[in-house]
Amino acid sequence: MSIEPTVMIGNACLYLGDAYEIRPQLGRMDCDCMDPPYKLNTSGGGKMRASRPYMDQIAEEGLDQDFDHNIINPLLCGSAVVFLSDEQLTTKMRHLEGGFARVKLCAWRKLTPMPVANKSYVAECEWYAHAWQEGYHPLGDLADKKRVIDCRSRQDGMALYEHATVKPDLVMDKIMRNVNGDRICDPFMGTGSTGVAAIKAGKHFWGIEHNPKHFATAIKRITEAVERYQPCIESGQIL
Template sequence: MPAYLRKEVIGNATLYLGDALTVMAGIEPLKAAALIGDPPYCSGGFSEAAKRQAKGQGLRSETLREIEWFGGDNMTTAGLQWLLRGVAVLFKQHADSQGATVTLFCDWRMIAMLAPAIESAGLRWQAMPVWDKQALGLGTGFRAQHECMLHFAIATPEYHSARFGNVIRSPRASATTREHPTEKPLQLMRSLVEVQTAPGELILDPFMGGGSTGVAALDLDRRFVGIEHDPVHFETACRRIEEASRQSRLLLGEGAEAA
């Protein structure tokens, strides 16, 4: 029985519909240079009971009616620790070298619990990059304007760009055009891809969502493997990555003609 429910090969991208841990454990080693992912934040409440009941991390009810939310975000802290440690352990089997890196988006409230869990898989915590959204969130007081990333390496990391600091400024994905509740902007994702991989190398995203990591990878001439458990978001990712692959082929064709 295959480890996935569906597999789509789109240009330099291979997409799997299925559970991240099951797929990673069941496919052949990928030889990936980096894992870049946006897992569920599981921060919808201050108690474990509140997290299990959370519907949308404090989003307004009218916003939830428009965009809904996504499965897995009401896990407890222990559930998310278990998931991310499992992903980190399995990534070591799929890494192309000891210089491979892992970058996972993370709510600031979860850093103290998640970083040690990932470290326990044998990865080295290298940095905590910050995404500056350049606009204030809802609420009062010190209103949220950023998200954190946990950045790890198996051993000594291999980097391919020095253009970016540990604060990356990029506007949010537009509310009128985004196709996933927590869609990350392509400008931000291209930055992560450029720093951690070279052209032609492979990126793994076990929490693919709407496919932004894959689109950024193809835009920058990388290869991509994505895993998504939600069929609706999987379809969105397939469509967006198909369009990115088409644009990439067109650009390569224009480059060949110019040469």
């Protein structure tokens, strides 16, 4: 099975459409690296609510709804990296443990989190699971193999790309150094953060996004990454 990409940019194939329909048609990948919709309660926030417009966008775009984890098919990928909200941890970890040889829970820590706790905790940690089959174990030196990434980045996804949940370059670059293999797919591509990091790491990328506005942002970001990094990689320069 094969499906024509909506856009091809260097080593990246981008698809505007539904992840559940398109991903099975793309065949086998080395890694499915995804930041899917979270299961979140976007209400509340007390006095700080007005300064958290990204929560409104999350709700408006349905990113507070859970996703169908059967899109992570262990027969179609050597490994999977999946960002998870607290509420998704139990069910998604169980799914990954059932289909992969090993699963490790990792996190990135926002060193400058929103100063809000209300009746819970400060949200300074975001989880992601890395699951792999034999032969697709994590790569990198000891520093890269740390499971918690400290991130002081002030990359404001809302201001830069009008998207509420953009992942920082620092986090995605580290994940791309960890994943084994060359064929990377992000079925919930958003503004293309996984794609940018994959291109920077000299990998091939397949991305799917159903929101035309975010898809256009991903095209712009990935075009810039291809123009900037691909010639250096092809000429053997170390980035």
